[in-house]
Amino acid sequence: MAAVSEPLVQTVPEKCRVCYTCVRECPAKAIKILEGQAEVVTERCIACGNCVKVCTRGAKKARVNITDVEALLASGRRVAAIIAPSFPADFPGITPRKLVGMLNKLGFHPVTEVAFGADLVAHAYRDLLRKHPDKRYIAVNCPAVVTYVEKYMPQLVPFLAPIVSPMVAEARVVRRFYGDDTSVVFIGPCIAKKDEAPSEVDQVLTFIELQELFRKAGVQPEDVEEASFNPPSPGLGMVFPISGGMLQAADIKEDLVSGDIVTAEGRAGFLEALKEFGNMDMDAKLLELLCCDGCIMGPGMSTREAIFRRRARISQYSRNKLNEINFNHWNVAMERAGEVDLERDFAERDTRLSSPEEDDVQEILHQMGKFTPEDELNCGACGYDTCREHAIAILKGLAESEMCLPYAIDQLKITVDELAGTKVALKHAEKMAGMGQLAAGIAHEVNNPLGVVLMYAHTLLDERASEDPELAEDLRTIAVHADRCKKIVAGLLDFARQNKVSRRDTDLPAFAAKVASDLPRPDGVEFMVDNRMKDPMVSLDDDQFAQVVINLVQNAYQAMGDGGRLLLSFDDRDNKVSMKVTDTGTGIEPENMKKIFEPFFTTKPRGKGTGLGLAVTYGIVKMHRGGITVVSNTDSEKGPTGTTFTVTLPRRVNEDEGRIGNEGAPDNSSGG
Numbered sequence: 001m002a003a004v005s006e007p008l009v010q011t012v013p014e015k016c017r018v019c020y021t022c023v024r025e026c027p028a029k030a031i032k033i034l035e036g037q038a039e040v041v042t043e044r045c046i047a048c049g050n051c052v053k054v055c056t057r058g059a060k061k062a063r064v065n066i067t068d069v070e071a072l073l074a075s076g077r078r079v080a081a082i083i084a085p086s087f088p089a090d091f092p093g094i095t096p097r098k099l100v101g102m103l104n105k106l107g108f109h110p111v112t113e114v115a116f117g118a119d120l121v122a123h124a125y126r127d128l129l130r131k132h133p134d135k136r137y138i139a140v141n142c143p144a145v146v147t148y149v150e151k152y153m154p155q156l157v158p159f160l161a162p163i164v165s166p167m168v169a170e171a172r173v174v175r176r177f178y179g180d181d182t183s184v185v186f187i188g189p190c191i192a193k194k195d196e197a198p199s200e201v202d203q204v205l206t207f208i209e210l211q212e213l214f215r216k217a218g219v220q221p222e223d224v225e226e227a228s229f230n231p232p233s234p235g236l237g238m239v240f241p242i243s244g245g246m247l248q249a250a251d252i253k254e255d256l257v258s259g260d261i262v263t264a265e266g267r268a269g270f271l272e273a274l275k276e277f278g279n280m281d282m283d284a285k286l287l288e289l290l291c292c293d294g295c296i297m298g299p300g301m302s303t304r305e306a307i308f309r310r311r312a313r314i315s316q317y318s319r320n321k322l323n324e325i326n327f328n329h330w331n332v333a334m335e336r337a338g339e340v341d342l343e344r345d346f347a348e349r350d351t352r353l354s355s356p357e358e359d360d361v362q363e364i365l366h367q368m369g370k371f372t373p374e375d376e377l378n379c380g381a382c383g384y385d386t387c388r389e390h391a392i393a394i395l396k397g398l399a400e401s402e403m404c405l406p407y408a409i410d411q412l413k414i415t416v417d418e419l420a421g422t423k424v425a426l427k428h429a430e431k432m433a434g435m436g437q438l439a440a441g442i443a444h445e446v447n448n449p450l451g452v453v454l455m456y457a458h459t460l461l462d463e464r465a466s467e468d469p470e471l472a473e474d475l476r477t478i479a480v481h482a483d484r485c486k487k488i489v490a491g492l493l494d495f496a497r498q499n500k501v502s503r504r505d506t507d508l509p510a511f512a513a514k515v516a517s518d519l520p521r522p523d524g525v526e527f528m529v530d531n532r533m534k535d536p537m538v539s540l541d542d543d544q545f546a547q548v549v550i551n552l553v554q555n556a557y558q559a560m561g562d563g564g565r566l567l568l569s570f571d572d573r574d575n576k577v578s579m580k581v582t583d584t585g586t587g588i589e590p591e592n593m594k595k596i597f598e599p600f601f602t603t604k605p606r607g608k609g610t611g612l613g614l615a616v617t618y619g620i621v622k623m624h625r626g627g628i629t630v631v632s633n634t635d636s637e638k639g640p641t642g643t644t645f646t647v648t649l650p651r652r653v654n655e656d657e658g659r660i661g662n663e664g665a666p667d668n669s670s671g672g
Helices: 022-027 050-054 065-075 096-106 113-131 143-152 154-159 165-180 207-217 245-249 267-278 305-324 325-335 360-367 387-395 405-464 469-496 508-517 542-559 615-621
Strands: 009-011 031-034 038-040 060-062 078-084 110-113 183-189 205-206 261-265 286-290 506-508 523-529 537-540 562-574 576-583 627-633 642-652 667-670
Touching: 009 038, 022 031, 022 050, 050 060, 065 183, 065 205, 065 207, 078 096, 078 113, 078 165, 096 207, 110 113, 110 165, 113 165, 113 245, 113 325, 143 154, 143 267, 143 627, 154 267, 165 183, 165 325, 183 207, 205 207, 207 576, 245 508, 261 267, 261 360, 267 286, 360 387, 405 469, 508 523, 508 537, 508 562, 508 576, 523 576, 537 542, 542 562, 542 576, 542 615, 542 642
Parallel strands: 078 110, 078 183, 183 205, 261 286, 523 562, 627 667
Antiparallel strands: 009 060, 031 038, 506 537, 562 576, 576 642, 627 642
């Protein structure tokens, strides 16, 4: 066969939707998932064609040899077509004589049946078992099975029967009967035949490719003359494509009592049989294996008929053919072909990957949320039979954790929750931005006339205080309330300000503790600091952040009218630091939790607060690209009452980067 460099099976990327069906159906697990794209790993592929057969989108494509065959037919050489015995199942509307006529029309001559080569092979197996009754063998008629043994179970290579396949046997027969200069094209249902060794065949076409070749050449059944297959004619080799067909052709009985002969087919069947054969769990003398459910189910078949309908067509053709066969001629052909060499050898092509360490496997399982055997659902959605096999494939670079459906669902839930939080944060940010613009406008408009009122109030107070005590008292009232308005306006400006953060490295625990300790502490309140930071240095604007500490500590003091404890705690992890302000006060009522960061909202008595402290705090934390959350409890039956504000900040920030996720969204959750 001519050397080729193109991989036997490839992925069509634009058609692949990563359903993992190809992974599940690949006995060699030669499908690699990389960034959500399924790729065939050529050096691991056994060319069984399962991935081509099961992909409903046509994302797996076998190498096409039509152009090479056309060139061979146009070369002027004699080109023989040897057709696999499964052909009656793939051309139900075309009689065998019409099919031969169509092949002759394309330029093939002679046209012979591989079933005769199957006869030779069947007899070779019978002789092999008679000569070596104490040995154990694995039949090698299926090239995908042979490749699997060579690559993945090389310890079983010595058990491979040293006999060529029917295809190779027929190619050698054709050259003996029609001349060594005859080119040979095999036509059948198998993709693996395209790369089968030894190289006795010039080209290989699947039945699907033959249909396309007919279409391109415009060859129709009604336009050709009928013709018979060229000799030699086959015998029972015609039933080879059916599971157990070789045994019948060789007159070898599969005795269920002795268990000397075992047949198995299909992806799971042949793998399990090889495993048990290698482990000496079966005492079989001969193991006949087919990677497909019989060659009639090969990936190169164009028919969509059910398996037993295909079997029936093979059986019917075989019966008709045997009724017509001249056994004298067949015996003569078998005797003449007896001089054809049917021996071959095999080579170990170990493609197995080294087994990973158990700790590494467990780490991958843990990353996918599988900490106990009960967590390993083994659902098979990823394409692997067990979660453990999936984890090993990840370590080998063949799979990704996202292939795990339960893991993907959990990640999706987390993403949905994050999106919900982001939506709330965006709404809150939009609301706060609008209020900030309004506050800034009001503050600037009110500040100037307010300054005039204050100036004249103090001027009149200085000039008239001694002359008119009653007027002086009124002026003092005006000045007091004007000063209060000035503080409100200043708070509005703090809330609405857009100035940049001037960062400097600051010892956060020491700085915050100093600011808090300088504030007047109510009687009966204990002040404590718990610093668990490994690195206390944080990049922040200490002038602005001092206001955060002041607002949170003052609120905490005011909530503990009857005494209590204020705890200022600090912690860090990687690039994140946190400061918690915890009090043992009365707590915040649940209905007020969603409002506490809104400007002008306050639960303090009239005249005792502006309702801007937490709004300003929120704005400063946001400008530091951090987040602030609060939990509170007012019900002593549920646990100790009190409130905890948690401020989370990045330790370092690149000012040119965008905002970090939705960390700034306030989380007002009620808890203990």
